[in-house]
Amino acid sequence: MRGVLGFLAPKLLRALVAVWLVTTVVFVVMRLSGDPVPLLLPPDAPTSEMERVRRDLGLDRPLPVQYLTFVGNALRGDFGRSIHFREPAWSVVVRYLPATLELGLTSFGLALVVAVPIGMLSAIKRNSPIDQAAMGVALVGQSAPTFFLGIFFILTLSLWAGWFPTSGRGSWEHLVLPAITLGAFSMASIARLTRSAVLDVLRQDFVRTARAKGLPELTVVMKHTFKNAALPVVTITGLQFGTLLGGAVVTETVFAWPGIGRLAIQSIYNRDYPIVQCTVFLSAILFIVLNFAIDLLYGVLDPRVRPR
Amino acid sequence: MASSIPASVPADTLAAEAPAARGGAGARRTRRLVLAGALFVLALVLMAVAAPWLAPQDPLRQTLRGRLGKPTLTAADGKAHLFGTDHLGRDVLSRTIWGSRVSLTIGFAAVLVGGVIGSILGILAGYRGGFTDSVIMTVADAQLAFPFILLAIGIIAVLGPSFPTLIVVIGLSGWVGYARVLRSQVMVLRSREFVDAIHALGGSVGRVILRHILPNVLSSLVVVATLELARAIVLEATLSFLGLGIQPPTPSWGVMVQEGREYLDSAWWISTFPGLVLMVTSLAVSRTGDWLRDMLDPTLRGE
Numbered sequence: 295m296r297g298v299l300g301f302l303a304p305k306l307l308r309a310l311v312a313v314w315l316v317t318t319v320v321f322v323v324m325r326l327s328g329d330p331v332p333l334l335l336p337p338d339a340p341t342s343e344m345e346r347v348r349r350d351l352g353l354d355r356p357l358p359v360q361y362l363t364f365v366g367n368a369l370r371g372d373f374g375r376s377i378h379f380r381e382p383a384w385s386v387v388v389r390y391l392p393a394t395l396e397l398g399l400t401s402f403g404l405a406l407v408v409a410v411p412i413g414m415l416s417a418i419k420r421n422s423p424i425d426q427a428a429m430g431v432a433l434v435g436q437s438a439p440t441f442f443l444g445i446f447f448i449l450t451l452s453l454w455a456g457w458f459p460t461s462g463r464g465s466w467e468h469l470v471l472p473a474i475t476l477g478a479f480s481m482a483s484i485a486r487l488t489r490s491a492v493l494d495v496l497r498q499d500f501v502r503t504a505r506a507k508g509l510p511e512l513t514v515v516m517k518h519t520f521k522n523a524a525l526p527v528v529t530i531t532g533l534q535f536g537t538l539l540g541g542a543v544v545t546e547t548v549f550a551w552p553g554i555g556r557l558a559i560q561s562i563y564n565r566d567y568p569i570v571q572c573t574v575f576l577s578a579i580l581f582i583v584l585n586f587a588i589d590l591l592y593g594v595l596d597p598r599v600r601p602r
Numbered sequence: 603m604a605s606s607i608p609a610s611v612p613a614d615t616l617a618a619e620a621p622a623a624r625g626g627a628g629a630r631r632t633r634r635l636v637l638a639g640a641l642f643v644l645a646l647v648l649m650a651v652a653a654p655w656l657a658p659q660d661p662l663r664q665t666l667r668g669r670l671g672k673p674t675l676t677a678a679d680g681k682a683h684l685f686g687t688d689h690l691g692r693d694v695l696s697r698t699i700w701g702s703r704v705s706l707t708i709g710f711a712a713v714l715v716g717g718v719i720g721s722i723l724g725i726l727a728g729y730r731g732g733f734t735d736s737v738i739m740t741v742a743d744a745q746l747a748f749p750f751i752l753l754a755i756g757i758i759a760v761l762g763p764s765f766p767t768l769i770v771v772i773g774l775s776g777w778v779g780y781a782r783v784l785r786s787q788v789m790v791l792r793s794r795e796f797v798d799a800i801h802a803l804g805g806s807v808g809r810v811i812l813r814h815i816l817p818n819v820l821s822s823l824v825v826v827a828t829l830e831l832a833r834a835i836v837l838e839a840t841l842s843f844l845g846l847g848i849q850p851p852t853p854s855w856g857v858m859v860q861e862g863r864e865y866l867d868s869a870w871w872i873s874t875f876p877g878l879v880l881m882v883t884s885l886a887v888s889r890t891g892d893w894l895r896d897m898l899d900p901t902l903r904g905e
Contacts, residue, residue, distance in 0.1 A: 308743060315744035323756040437884040439836045441843045442859055442877035449866050449874065540749035544840060559844065562755050570756070577749050 305589055309582045314365075316578040320571050321364055325357065351377070364571070373572040378561065383568035387554055387576060393463055394553030397545070398538050400469055401477030405534070409481045410527065413488025418515060420493065428485065435482030440541050444475040444548035461550035476545040480534040487530050491523040498522075525595055528588060535584050539577045639889035646883060650702040657696035658682065661853045665691035670869040686871035688861060697853035698876045704854040705835050705883065708768055712834040713827050715773025720780025721823065725811055727781065728788025735785070742778045750775045751840070758846045768847055772837050776830045783826050787819045821898035828891035832884045839880050855880040 331344050331353070348354050352363065352374075367373065373383040412432075416425040451471060452460040458471050495501060496519060504514045542555035550556070554573045561569035649656060659681065671687035673694075685694035727738040754771045761767045791797065792815070800810050841847035842856025850857055855876040862872025 308740060311740050312744040315741065316748050319744075319748075319753065320756070323753065323760065326760045433889070434881070434885060437832060437836075437888050438881050439839055439877075439884060441840055441856075442873075442881060445859055445863060445866070445873050445877060449870055453867055453870075540751050543749065543751050544844070547844065558752055559755065562752075562759050565759075570752070574749070574752050577752075 305586060309586055312582055313575075313578055317365065317368060317571070317575055318361075320574045321361055325360070325567070351375075368571070368575060373575070374568040376561075376566055376569050378564045378566040378569070383566075383572040386569060387557065387572045390552060390554045390557045391576070393551060394542055394546070394555060397469065397472055397476060397551060397553055398535075398542060401473040401475075402480065402535065402538060404473055405477040405481040405484055406531070409484035410488050413485040413527075414492050414515065414520070414523075416485070416489040417492035417496065418511075420489075425489075429489065432482040432485045435478045436486070438478060440475060440479065440544045441548055443478055444471070444545060447471045447475055448548075461548075463552055472545050472549040472551050475548070476538060476541050479537060479541065480531075483530060483534060484527065488523065488527050491526045492519055495519045495522045521595075525592070528591055528595065531588070535581065539581060636889060636893045639886040639893070642882065642886040643890055646702055646886075647706065649699055650706045653700050653703050657693075657699045659693040659696045661692060661697040661700040662851055663692065667691070670865060670872075672869075673871055685875040686869065688858070688872045689865055689869070694858070694872060694875055697858060698855070698879055700853040701855045701858060701876055702879075702883075704848055704852065705838060705880070708765070708772065708838045709831050709835040711769040712772035712776065712838070713831050715769060716776035716830060716834075717780055717823065717827050719773070720777035721784055723777065724781035724784030725788050725815065725819075728785040729792055729807070729811065729815075731789070738781065739785070742781055745778055751837075754837075754841060755844070755846055758841065763841075763846055763849055765848075768838060768841065772834050772841075775837060776833060779826050779830055780823065783822050784819055787822060788815055791815055791818055825891060825895045825898055828894055829888060832887040832891065835887065836880070836884050 331347050331351075335343060335347065345354070352360060355363075364374075371384055373387075375381060376383045376386050379386045412428050416428045419425050447458075448460050448471065452458050458467050459465075462468055492515075501514060501518055504518050505511075509518075539555075542553060543559060544555075545551065546553045546556035547559055554576070558570055558573040560566075561573070665687070668683075668687050668691040669689055671683055671691070673684055673686040675682045675684070681693075683693055683695065685698060688694055688697070723738050727735040754775060757771050758767055796814065797810055800814060838847055839854070839856035839859070842854045843860045844856075845860065848854035848857055850861065858876040859873045859880075862869065862874070862876075865872055
């Protein structure tokens with residue numbers, strides 16, 4: 295048990311420091327970005343009214359006090375009231391969260407389901423036309439800018455082919471294009487990495503032994519190679535999730551998908567600090583929790599990194 | 603791994619990872635692709651420099667009667683519009699050519715900013731180790747944990763979108779890449795005997811870093827910088843697309859894709875051409891980076 299603690303404690307500490315840093319940076323940047331009060335009131339509002347609103351929002355207090363209040367409240371999930379929606383920021387963000395999770399998990403699942411088999415196939419049939427075509431597409435997918443990919447899909451698959459709606463959320467058809475757009479980068483990275491990880495393993499002596507004793511190639515790949523190649527794939531998969539969260543901002547904007555990414559962008563334009571802080575805080579936490587989980591999974595997959 | 607490969611393993615097994623370095627049809631194709639990528643980057647730089655002479659028309663001149671014109675060699679005004687015209691009748695080809703200036707200027711400048719900051723912090727972390735290292739790497743972790751585009755948008759919202767702001771923000775977004783690579787290399791280097799020897803001979807820390815460590819990590823630096831260039835160009839276009847980067851009417855690929863978005867149905871060319879050029883640019887630059895990595899420093903592969 296102590297060994298496990300010794301293994302986890304430093305990681306946990308680092309994760310907490312990261313969360314704190316992220317929160318602080320968000321606070322500072324948002325507070326620097328100007329006074330939201332004039333945006334909330336008509337331009338001819340009297341000064342006394344502006345003062346009252348400022349006091350209501352706690353903006354009249356010294357910055358350090360605002361900061362401490364902010365951190366204390368954030369720990370309790372209280373990010374204050376949204377200036378634009380006039381309700382607690384937390385409940386607004388939570389309302390937008392399912393759309394983002396739906397999109398994020400779909401594209402993540404799609405990326406994994408498509409990329410891992412393709413990467414394995416590419417490795418097994420290396421330098422074949424299949425391999426070269428797959429890796430060519432992967433290279434393009436990895437360097438294609440998300441926003442243009444989205445526009446391109448809207449143009450070709452929605453407007454020209456008429457297969458999918460151009461924007462919005464609703465039926466499963468609405469989900470297809472945003473999910474592919476958002477997942478493209480991860481799909482490409484995971485496919486390329488799976489390929490090189492499998493190739494690495496295929497070169498090992500134990501694979502040669504397995505082949506030498508006459509095992510069918512399928513058994514060699516499924517039983518001896520896949521498990522050993524999983525480690526780097528799991529690592530990059532965790533990192534990809536962070537990229538997905540960032541990509542959601544762009545994808546949701548392109549497809550008018552009502553998730554927290556689009557909410558964050560709109561809130562920045564509205565200078566709605568509480569919402570922005572809440573979304574960023576939530577994304578950072580999600581990312582950190584996920585990487586923590588991946589560290590644990592690592593221990594399961596690779597006994598060598600397990601604490602003794 | 604390589605040492606465990608017996609001599610009897612067929613050559614193509616080894617070649618699979620680094621086809622460019624060995625013979626065979628696949629390898630030749632890869633080499634040709636890399637060459638094409640590098641040539642494209644070169645052509646792009648030339649295009650950016652020579653934009654005023656290359657662009658067939660003034661990128662800002664509006665022709666209200668020639669709005670949303672299809673790509674054609676003979677438009678109503680007797681001019682060729684290979685990429686068509688946009689909603690204000692401006693020539694999309696000319697704007698795309700001028701757009702390369704914006705992309706490359708911001709890209710190179712941002713790489714410089716990020717490279718300098720990242721290198722200093724990375725060398726510091728690797729050389730000093732201990733507390734300094736922990737602080738720098740924790741900040742790096744925190745930045746990686748952050749959907750950076752949100753931070754970029756926040757900062758730009760404060761300072762207002764301008765060339766210098768964009769360069770600094772995009773540059774800052776990339777410092778972690780340099781810092782991580784340099785840190786690990788400096789850590790290895792500083793434990794080598796020659797560093798101890800220089801210290802023993804009275805060489806200062808600054809001298810060790812500038813004269814002995816920096817030349818040793820230069821090739822890694824070049825590799826990271828090339829890969830970062832592709833990222834910086836795409837980030838500029840993305841921010842411009844979101845309305846937070848380059849402001850109209852200055853031609854930037856991101857702005858052009860955004861402007862064409864409303865006309866996708868009637869005039870697909872406005873968004874498509876600059877978008878495709880951006881995509882090929884990003885692909886070509888990152889391919890060149892991958893190739894440099896394989897040539898100069900294969901140990902960076904895992905990064």
